[in-house]
Amino acid sequence: MTLRAFEPDQTDWRLLAELQADGRLSFNELARRVHLSAPSVAERVRRLEQAGIITGYAARVDAARAGQPVLVYIQLRCMLNKCLLRTTRAEDYPEIVEVHKLSGEYCTMLKARATSLAHLEGFVERLGLLGEMRTHIVLSTAYQDRPVTEPSPDRPVTPSQGWTRT
Amino acid sequence: MTLRAFEPDQTDWRLLAELQADGRLSFNELARRVHLSAPSVAERVRRLEQAGIITGYAARVDAARAGQPVLVYIQLRCMLNKCLLRTTRAEDYPEIVEVHKLSGEYCTMLKARATSLAHLEGFVERLGLLGEMRTHIVLSTAYQDRPVTEPSPDRPVTPSQGWTRT
DNA sequence: AATGAAAAAACTCCTGT
DNA sequence: ACAGGAGTTTTTTCATT
Numbered sequence: 001m002t003l004r005a006f007e008p009d010q011t012d013w014r015l016l017a018e019l020q021a022d023g024r025l026s027f028n029e030l031a032r033r034v035h036l037s038a039p040s041v042a043e044r045v046r047r048l049e050q051a052g053i054i055t056g057y058a059a060r061v062d063a064a065r066a067g068q069p070v071l072v073y074i075q076l077r078c079m080l081n082k083c084l085l086r087t088t089r090a091e092d093y094p095e096i097v098e099v100h101k102l103s104g105e106y107c108t109m110l111k112a113r114a115t116s117l118a119h120l121e122g123f124v125e126r127l128g129l130l131g132e133m134r135t136h137i138v139l140s141t142a143y144q145d146r147p148v149t150e151p152s153p154d155r156p157v158t159p160s161q162g163w164t165r166t
Numbered sequence: 167m168t169l170r171a172f173e174p175d176q177t178d179w180r181l182l183a184e185l186q187a188d189g190r191l192s193f194n195e196l197a198r199r200v201h202l203s204a205p206s207v208a209e210r211v212r213r214l215e216q217a218g219i220i221t222g223y224a225a226r227v228d229a230a231r232a233g234q235p236v237l238v239y240i241q242l243r244c245m246l247n248k249c250l251l252r253t254t255r256a257e258d259y260p261e262i263v264e265v266h267k268l269s270g271e272y273c274t275m276l277k278a279r280a281t282s283l284a285h286l287e288g289f290v291e292r293l294g295l296l297g298e299m300r301t302h303i304v305l306s307t308a309y310q311d312r313p314v315t316e317p318s319p320d321r322p323v324t325p326s327q328g329w330t331r332t
Numbered sequence: 333a334a335t336g337a338a339a340a341a342a343c344t345c346c347t348g349t
Numbered sequence: 350a351c352a353g354g355a356g357t358t359t360t361t362t363c364a365t366t
Contacts, residue, residue, distance in 0.1 A: 008232070016225070016227060016232070019224070019225035020224050020225050020227060021224070022222070022223060022224070023189050023190065023223040023224045023225040024189065024190055024223045051231065052228055052231050053227060053228055053231045053232050054225050054226065054227060054228075055226045055227065055228050056187075056188070056189075056225070056226045057188060057189040057190045057223065057224070057225050057226065058185070058186050058187070058188070058189045058223070058224060058226055058311075058313075059182070059185035059186050059189040059220050059222070059223050060220065060221045060222045060223065060224055061182060061186060061219060061220060061221065061313070061314040062218055062219055062220075062221050063314045065217065065218050065219045066174070066182070066219050066314050066317075067316075067317045068314065068317055071266075073239070073266075073268075073275055075302075090308065090309040091309075094312075094315065094318060096309065096312065097309075097311070097312045098307070098309055098310050098311070098312070099307070099308040099309035099310075100237075100239075100304045100305075100306070100307050100308070101304070101305045101306045101307070101308060102239075102302045102303065102304060102305060103302065103303045103305055104302055104303075106302075109239055109302060109304070113314075115317040119317075136241075136268045136269065136270055136272075136275060137268065137269045137270075138266045138267070138268060138275070139266075139267045139268060139269055140266070140267045141264070141265070141266050141267070142256065142265040142266070142267060143256040143257075143262065143264060143265035144264050144265075145224075145263070145264070146260075146262065146263045146264070147224075147227070148227040148229050148232050148234065148279075149260065150233075151232075151233045151234055151281040151285075152260060
């Protein structure tokens with residue numbers, strides 16, 4: 001698969017919006033919605049896939065209903081050369097959903113799910129071996145999975161008083 | 167749509183795994199993979215949808231390739247009754263991808279995307295009006311979008327020394 | 333990029349076990 | 350609750366303009 005870079009146009013963005021809302025739309029249905037023919041739509045979607053903009057299609061699963069109602073963010077301050085990223089694989093912890101390397105004092109941000117607070121307790125204790133951490137339990141989620149849309153042109157930035165942006 | 171609770175069995179979990187990996191698999195193909203007939207699979211998938219376990223299907227979009235390479239987590243400590251959740255709608259900030267209400271001192275965790283650091287600067291300044299905040303820039307992402315799998319039975323938890331779990 | 337037609341595949345219903 | 354088959358509809362793809 002060759003990744004050819006290219007700029008999505010307005011129609012591509014409409015297709016991306018539709019497919020993020022319903023990834024199982026047929027080319028026919030998509031064509032109706034963006035007022036194009038099915039073959040045209042098929043070619044555009046292929047281009048988006050080959051450019052690596054569309055990376056795949058997935059069923060969305062409600063983790064809470066699937067038995068994992070506890071969501072946490074954990075910030076890790078790893079010992080030197082003892083980072084979770086170096087010593088262990090995140091795949092070994094089935095609770096871990098995301099691993100990000102951060103700027104700042106706490107080098108790693110984890111997102112994890114557990115079946116219960118008891119489960120979370122055990123998980124955190126296992127993790128604790130890796131370094132100092134801060135755990136943030138999510139009480140509720142107000143907003144989730146905003147689809148990727150066309151970046152609006154940067155709004156004018158107010159320079160900090162007395163400073164000039166370079 | 168009536169939400170009937172029910173427990174997914176082993177076969178349901180296999181279907182969930184397949185559909186999270188490829189949300190566009192047909193019932194025929196799914197049937198082949200889990201060694202069932204297409205009608206049986208169709209019925210199971212419907213049940214998963216009606217139970218609210220499968221909430222939908224979506225194309226996955228690479229935000230970086232789509233023009234938004236900057237990812238940040240922001241913790242907000244809101245003034246009383248001036249929480250982002252109360253005064254403004256997250257939808258008004260197109261940069262915001264997720265909003266979680268947290269336990270602890272910082273009441274809100276945001277996930278946001280920007281097109282550039284200049285754009286991020288402007289966004290953070292706009293947000294700053296809402297309260298004190300901590301911004302964490304993601305340098306790289308090591309792991310992402312782990313599919314929801316069957317919760318393994320809770321491992322035995324090591325009680326903290328001198329304490330009994332209740 | 334659109335049209336139209338042909339080919340392929342998907343879904344669903346029904347029946348039987 | 351599942352398997353198998355037939356029939357219908359939809360989808361995809363190709364060739365052409």
